[in-house]
Each structure stands twice: as C-alpha cells, then as structure tokens.
Amino acid sequence: MVVVANRLPVRRVEHNGEMHWDLSPGGLVSALTPVLTGGAGMWIGWPGGGVEMAVPAEHEGIELRAVPLDDAEFEQFYLGFSNATLWPLYHDAVRTPTFHREWWYAYMSVNDRYARAVAGAAAPGANVWVHDYQLQLVPKMLRALRPDLRIGFFLHIPFPPQELFMQLPWRRSILEGLLGADLVGFQVQGAAANFSRVARRVVGASGTDSVLNYDGRQVRVGAFPISVDTIGLIKRASDPAVQRRARQIREELGSPDVVMLGVDRLDYTKGIDRRLIAIGELFADGLLTGPQAVLVQIGIPSREDDPHYRREREHLEQLVGEINGAYSTVGRPAIHYLYQSVEVDELVALYLAADIMLVTPLRDGMNLVAKEYVACRVDNTGALVLSEFAGASQELRDAILVNPHDLDGLKQAIRHAVDLDPNEGTARMRRMRRVVRRHDVQAWAHAFLGALRADSRHISTSPDPGLDPGSTPN
C-alpha cells in the first residue's frame, strides 16, 4: 500500500531544545496511519522544506520517501498552478484563476517526479492511493511506468461544473491524467457527475457517471465523503481538563449569553467575510447585542505568499476592526479574532465553549470543521449554521443550512440558531452525531480502499443509507 500526497505525514518539531520528527496532526494522517503501519505501507510526498531537507526512512512503522521541490518549483507548481490556477477554478472561480504556461510546465514536471518516485518504490501489484489536486497527472504517468499497480485517486476539493472546467487550457491533459486511475473518488456525487460529464465530452470516454470506459480500460468513479476521527474527538471532548478549559474560555469571554465560533484556514473560499458582515448587521439592527453575544473567529494563517490571501486577510481585519469599533465595550470586544493556529485540545475546548458554530464557505469540498464540532458536542447541545455549498451539508441535514451569498438569509439563520428551542436543538444534534459516529474517517478510508481492491464494478456512492447524495449541487 502506497499513499502519495503533496505533503509527507511528518513535521519537524522542537522538544526540549532539540528537533524531532513527529506525525502531523489531522484527519488524513490519523485515518491512514493504521492502514500503513506495521511495515506494510509507504507514504511518498514533499517534506515541506528545501531540497536539502533530510527525512527519516521510516516513522512509526510507515516507510517515508521524500519528493524534493526547489524554490522555483515551490513557486510555480505549488503557489502557482496548484493554488492560483486550480484552487480558485475548482472553487467556483470565486477568485479569478490565473493561467500561466510556465506554471503548467512545472506542474507536469513535478507530477512526473512523484510518479517516478512511486514507480521506483512500490512493490509488484501494490495498491497506490494518490491524493488531491496537486497530483492529478500522477495516475496516468504512473500507469505508463508501472501497469501492474492498482491506482486510486481521491480529490479533496470540489470538481467544478463543465462551464468552469472548460476554461482550463490544459483540461484534456488533466482528464487523461485522472483517467489513468482504476478508481477516481470525490467528496460528493455532484463532483463525480461533473467529472464524468467532462470526461465524456472532452476526451471521448463512454459509460455512466460511475463507470467510464476509456483507452480500453474501465475507470470507476464515485463519491466517498471524508469524515473525522470521531472516537478520538469524543475522547478529547470528554476529558475533564478540556471541559474545564471550555468553561474557562466562556469566563474569559465575559460569560456572554451566546458564544458563536468560526474556525477556518484564512481562505477566500471560506466565506468568513459574509459571516462577519451578517454579524455586524445583526448588531446594527439590535438583533444581537454585544457583549451578551460574542463571536470568536480563528483564522489559521494560510498561503501568505499569495496576494489574494493577503488581500483577504486585510479585508477581514478591516471588517473586524469596524464591527469592534462600533459594538464593543472597554475590555469586551464583540469579535475575538485570532490570526494563528491553536493546539488540538484548545480547538476542542473552543468547540465545547461555542453555542453556535458558523461554517459559511462559498464552496468547500467537505469541511471537516463542521463535522468536528458535531463530533465534540458530547452533551448533544449546540447549533451548526452550515453553508449548503459545503460537501458536509449533504450529510448534516439537521444543520441550519444557508446560502452564504444571501446576507438576509444568513442573518435569519444566525438568529434562528440563537432562538433554537433547546429540545429541537438536542434532537437535531443527536441526529447529526449519529451521522459522524456511523461514518468516521476510518470508515471513509475503508470504503475507498475496499472499492479500490474490489474487482466488482459496483461501488457505493453513499456510505450512509440515510444520505441523499444528489440533493445539493457539488
């Protein structure tokens, strides 16, 4: 079993003045660690530093192989093609994608390096699982080098509708790259259908949305909604020290009546400004009163080299400043804004401290924060306001669903969450918790790998019989 992802699952951390390698936190790593440990698995990826970065050959039973990137490749392949071309294009073009041929050449050459690294390392007949938009050419390149391998690909972000995908000057190569896999997985059925449609139109594949015939082979396509480490989160949320910290957070906020929370990578797709504008208007209308109602907004620093991200940060900080200027009192800001990442236990304590979780992306493949909040609400209280443009909205039907472009609707949804009858809130949270308990990240990995290994053409497109996979657009 070989996992191929942009990043290796390890990071350098300092402990007692010495540098060590440690497993990176995050759902993907915790989902795949059990599958890979015990000498049977390998992870191939970029170690997150310059070409000179030396990585151990093994960590906690997982073999590691580093794919180095030099500074120019980091700029053109990663910041450029991956994050300034594909990322905005695949997220409904909420920012204008930039098309540069040099970036595309770097994308091809880095994908080729990953494919060669896998081809040189995988055992005969191994299962290979390639992850995400940075590596869409790897399946085809790898198949040409190693036809004996079984190749799966999973896209963590949305796959855009035909009207947008057709803008991409290299659309054909991307589709051919993905069709090199035996199984192509998406977060939701709408994305799988978008992909199958353009595969039929652009490269002449035939077949249905779940099995395509291309180049004399069959390629299976399906939805595999990612989830969270529910049991691990419940353990943390049940820890008395974390619960104490949650109570302390509420006291530090001035024991308000309503604590609202937003936790996002500071990314223009996450709709943080919509949320701030809605809250500012609710204060202005007198429908929320500071400091009885407060918002804690964590913005995790992300892609700070990209001008779109720098502008987004400035825009958000200006909005926070305006709202705080108008609606705070001395020592009691209406919005507590942190531009920093927090430790996992602190994050769980924040989830426990929040009466209302605001998740309002303009487009999001899944959104794990929404599922983490639900997993952590061990006493079945709390309300989730969730964008219908997040993949998670298709499973968490008991959230208060919103269109984040509709400011009046968003204001009503926030007000609805504040006024939610406690019995109704508990019933909704119970049903959402059932979803994340039944379908956690281990179940996700198991479903994908089961489908990859299965010879049968039939794959499940919905892990949960209660889901309605086609009800919201991608």
Ligand code: GDG
């Ligand atoms: C992409 C897709 C898809 C955040 N801040 C801190 C922190 N986090 C963790 C959260 C959550 C993760 O980062 C963020 O995941 P999201 O799903 O919300 O968003 P993306 O980063 O955009 O992820 C997305 C995902 O891939 C998986 O397929 O759901 O749609 O865009 O787990 O908890 N963790 C800690 N400190 C922080 O400050 N420890």
